[in-house]
Amino acid sequence: MAFFKKAIDRLTKGLARTREKFVSGLRSLLAGRQIDEDLLDELEERMIAADMGVLTAAKLRADLQTAYKERRIAKGDEVIDFLKEELKKYWPPENRGIRFAETGTTVILVAGVNGSGKTTSIAKLAHLFRQQGKKVCLAAADTFRAAAVEQLTIWAERVGVEIVKGASGSDPASVVFDACQAARARHSDVLLVDTAGRLHTQEHLMRELSKIRNVVSKQIPNAPHEVLLVLDATTGQNAINQAKAFTAAVDVTGIFLAKLDGTAKGGIVVALRNELSLPVKFVGLGEQPADVEPFNPEEFVEALFS
Amino acid sequence: MFESLTNKFNDVFHRMSGRGRITEDNVKDAMREVRQALLEADVHYKVVREFAESVVQKAKGQEVIKSLHPGQLMVKIVHDELVNLMGPVDTRIYYVSPAPTVIMMAGLQGSGKTTTCGKLARFIQRQGKKPLLVACDLQRPAAVDQLSVVAGQAEAQFFTVEGEKNPVRVARESIKHAASVGCDVVIIDTAGRLHVDEEMMQQAEEIAKAVNPHQIYLVCDAMTGQDAVNSAKAFNDRLELDGVILTKFDSDARGGAALSVKSVTGKPIKFIGVGEKLENLEEFHADRMAGRILGMGDMVSLVEKAQEQFDAESAAKMQEKMAKGKLSLEDFLGQMKQMKKMGPMKEILKMLPGVGSQLGDMKIDDEEIDHMEAIIHSMTKAEREDPSIIDNSRRRRIARGSGMDPSDVSGLVKSFDSASAMMKQMSGMGMRDRMNFAKQMGQMDLFGGGGKFKVKQRSHRLTKKERLDKKKKKRK
Ligand SMILES: Nc1nc2c(ncn2[C@@H]2O[C@H](COP(=O)(O)OP(=O)(O)OP(=O)(O)O)[C@@H](O)[C@H]2O)c(=O)[nH]1
Ligand SMILES: [Mg+2]
Numbered sequence: 136m137a138f139f140k141k142a143i144d145r146l147t148k149g150l151a152r153t154r155e156k157f158v159s160g161l162r163s164l165l166a167g168r169q170i171d172e173d174l175l176d177e178l179e180e181r182m183i184a185a186d187m188g189v190l191t192a193a194k195l196r197a198d199l200q201t202a203y204k205e206r207r208i209a210k211g212d213e214v215i216d217f218l219k220e221e222l223k224k225y226w227p228p229e230n231r232g233i234r235f236a237e238t239g240t241t242v243i244l245v246a247g248v249n250g251s252g253k254t255t256s257i258a259k260l261a262h263l264f265r266q267q268g269k270k271v272c273l274a275a276a277d278t279f280r281a282a283a284v285e286q287l288t289i290w291a292e293r294v295g296v297e298i299v300k301g302a303s304g305s306d307p308a309s310v311v312f313d314a315c316q317a318a319r320a321r322h323s324d325v326l327l328v329d330t331a332g333r334l335h336t337q338e339h340l341m342r343e344l345s346k347i348r349n350v351v352s353k354q355i356p357n358a359p360h361e362v363l364l365v366l367d368a369t370t371g372q373n374a375i376n377q378a379k380a381f382t383a384a385v386d387v388t389g390i391f392l393a394k395l396d397g398t399a400k401g402g403i404v405v406a407l408r409n410e411l412s413l414p415v416k417f418v419g420l421g422e423q424p425a426d427v428e429p430f431n432p433e434e435f436v437e438a439l440f441s
Numbered sequence: 442m443f444e445s446l447t448n449k450f451n452d453v454f455h456r457m458s459g460r461g462r463i464t465e466d467n468v469k470d471a472m473r474e475v476r477q478a479l480l481e482a483d484v485h486y487k488v489v490r491e492f493a494e495s496v497v498q499k500a501k502g503q504e505v506i507k508s509l510h511p512g513q514l515m516v517k518i519v520h521d522e523l524v525n526l527m528g529p530v531d532t533r534i535y536y537v538s539p540a541p542t543v544i545m546m547a548g549l550q551g552s553g554k555t556t557t558c559g560k561l562a563r564f565i566q567r568q569g570k571k572p573l574l575v576a577c578d579l580q581r582p583a584a585v586d587q588l589s590v591v592a593g594q595a596e597a598q599f600f601t602v603e604g605e606k607n608p609v610r611v612a613r614e615s616i617k618h619a620a621s622v623g624c625d626v627v628i629i630d631t632a633g634r635l636h637v638d639e640e641m642m643q644q645a646e647e648i649a650k651a652v653n654p655h656q657i658y659l660v661c662d663a664m665t666g667q668d669a670v671n672s673a674k675a676f677n678d679r680l681e682l683d684g685v686i687l688t689k690f691d692s693d694a695r696g697g698a699a700l701s702v703k704s705v706t707g708k709p710i711k712f713i714g715v716g717e718k719l720e721n722l723e724e725f726h727a728d729r730m731a732g733r734i735l736g737m738g739d740m741v742s743l744v745e746k747a748q749e750q751f752d753a754e755s756a757a758k759m760q761e762k763m764a765k766g767k768l769s770l771e772d773f774l775g776q777m778k779q780m781k782k783m784g785p786m787k788e789i790l791k792m793l794p795g796v797g798s799q800l801g802d803m804k805i806d807d808e809e810i811d812h813m814e815a816i817i818h819s820m821t822k823a824e825r826e827d828p829s830i831i832d833n834s835r836r837r838r839i840a841r842g843s844g845m846d847p848s849d850v851s852g853l854v855k856s857f858d859s860a861s862a863m864m865k866q867m868s869g870m871g872m873r874d875r876m877n878f879a880k881q882m883g884q885m886d887l888f889g890g891g892g893k894f895k896v897k898q899r900s901h902r903l904t905k906k907e908r909l910d911k912k913k914k915k916r917k
Binding site: 180183184185186189248249250251252279280281282283286288289290293334335336337367369370371372373376377394396397398399400403422 | 583
């Protein structure tokens with residue numbers, strides 16, 4: 136439970152500003168008020184301000200209205216608890232952890248748009264798995280961006296894990312091929328594959344990503360076991376398009392929500408949950424390897440509304 | 442998930458069409474759609490609110506220009522107001538003398554500063570200057586390496602101080618270094634930082650204090666959501682920005698961040714990054730951005746062009762003819778020619794919302810209109826009025842006269858038939874359906890995908906009896 140406590144503290148801290156802004160305003164906004172159109176309007180606006188998206192905000196507003204009509208809630212003061220319950224339903228209890236291979240190497244493919252936080256998030260996951268006593272290997276398959284291999288190499292050294300790399304400019308699929316071979320030969324428990332940032336609108340790059348995935352699945356049975364989309368918490372509504380395109384290309388299994396330590400509210404994951412059924416698996420809360428926590432919907436929502 | 446504003450406006454057009462004047466009520470209706478579209482484009486909700494108010498003020502009581510639908514006028518008002526808010530844009534970089542001109546980049550983590558430094562270097566080189574790229578991101582692993590590689594690619598000078606941990610010192614040194622290597626512009630890359638990270642923000646201030654940049658640019662990801670205003674405001678408060686560079690513009694983000702950032706900082710968007718290559722830096726255009734935020738293609742230019750070209754009165758007459766299904770081939774040709782005057786066909790069709798994307802590899806070239814014209818000119822007046830009388834021998838004559846194939850003649854007649862049928866339908870439609878219609882037109886290949894207006898299925902040749910029937914009907 137200590138681990139959980141720490142997770143909650145961190146997440147709450149990361150979201151402190153969000154919560155203060157959202158909730159302090161929200162509490163005073165709601166206190167002693169009737170649930171009328173004006174209040175609903177204001178509430179909807181606030182949800183939009185949290186990047187939850189127009190549709191999601193409208194849906195929650197409608198839910199609220201229905202609940203009021205059905206006399207499940209009566210006063211403004213009850214609104215926060217209601218929304219909290221409502222939002223928690225977005226993430227029903229399910230396995231939000233990593234799906235590990237029963238035997239052999241677990242392969243985790245990491246993808247996302249440019250600068251979303253992939254490489255740093257990989258360092259964080261590597262750190263996490265190492266703490267769990269696992270043997271970790273990284274694949275430096277971003278052969279495109281200047282000094283991307285060097286960046287991952289530094290992280291591998293700092294975290295103390297192995298890394299497989301090719302020359303800059305070489306074919307990322309061949310690096311991944313080598314990495315799979317090496318991970319198998321060295322009996323690595325986890326292979327984390329870093330890929331070049333790419334915009335989801337660039338078809339040839341999305342195809343390249345599919346190819347990387349295919350190489351992985353040919354090399355290691357049932358791999359990749361996870362395909363994580365790293366999403367910048369400051370991202371707006373475009374995250375939906377990103378998630379759709381990456382899912383179409385590589386069958387994303389979960390989201391790593393990075394940079395939640397800023398003032399961005401990360402509400403887009405609510406919209407994402409509404410729109411696609413992608414679970415959020417981890418949140419990034421800083422630039423250091425330790426700044427990662429498993430996503431906990433209870434706490435996430437709690438931090439947003441309580 | 443997010444439909445474009447086009448569709449929404451089409452709904453509004455639909456509701457509005459027929460009303461002569463923009464009233465407070467229908468403006469409010471329209472504004473609800475505008476508001477939603479802007480929010481979906483990630484414009485900050487407070488900015489949206491202010492914007493909506495100012496548009497309502499502008500729109501109230503405006504007389505509708507003849508032949509223009511109020512909805513279209515509304516689009517124009519909204520669009521112009523957006524342009525007003527984002528422009529005017531001055532993308533010039535003012536170089537100082539004595540050199541060097543110092544430019545500092547700042548922004549959140551992952552916004553694209555380092556790549557943008559390289560792009561800016563290229564841009565500056567094209568203006569005959571010699572930039573020095575300075576690595577002051579000593580935070581992120583391999584950030585210095587990254588800038589050094591980028592500098593190499595840009596064939597620009599690069600500066601770092603081996604082993605130095607303090608970016609302020611590197612920045613200061615770089616100014617001296619610039620003079621010694623003959624560089625007249627210094628571009629300082631800084632570490633990505635959160636605007637709420639007090640220590641890091643202080644460091645940014647110190648760098649600025651040490652080198653007194655002539656320009657400080659905020660590098661901002663075009664995909665940023667509602668939080669864009671928070672970070673932009675904080676950076677502006679601490680660093681007094683001179684402008685903003687929006688990156689990752691080649692994504693499909695609608696880029697509402699642009700409007701938000703401009704309106705909270707008052708600082709103009711100067712450049713946009715449109716790709717990973719160093720050449721992919723463009724000057725910002727407020728009007729294009731407005732179209733993008735509204736998700737409506739370059740609709741407004743189309744409306745303006747149309748306004749220039751079609752005079753309202755004759756357009757009204759045409760509409761009447763269309764409604765009655767009394768369009769002749771002559772009118773058809775007239776329409777085509779008017780369209781042609783407006784510019785290359787494909788460009789025009791592209792501007793129609795919903796059509797642009799459908800266009801794909803559909804080929805319509807101006808040559809086809811010439812061919813069409815040749816065919817129609819080889820027809821007798823009677824044939825132009827009622828193309829159904831064109832039989833086999835007439836068709837051969839027309840083909841000979843115009844130097845075209847008989848199948849081209851029947852293709853044209855067929856196109857005309859379907860077009861006039863559609864136009865008849867369309868004239869009873871609101872704007873929404875018209876747009877759909879335009880879309881269908883794009884899909885239908887009105888002019889026959891392969892270039893010529895050949896129809897795959899040859900036109901039905903009238904039997905003798907049918908022709909007689911027709912003539913009888915006509916005489917009545
Ligand atoms: N504050 C904060 N910064 C982060 C977080 N995750 C990543 N970053 C920073 O974001 C920047 C970009 O991170 P990278 O890991 O290089 O992102 P990337 O997706 O690998 O970038 P490309 O490979 O260039 O597409 C770096 O400065 C990281 O330190 C986070 O959770 N919080
Ligand atoms: Mg990376």
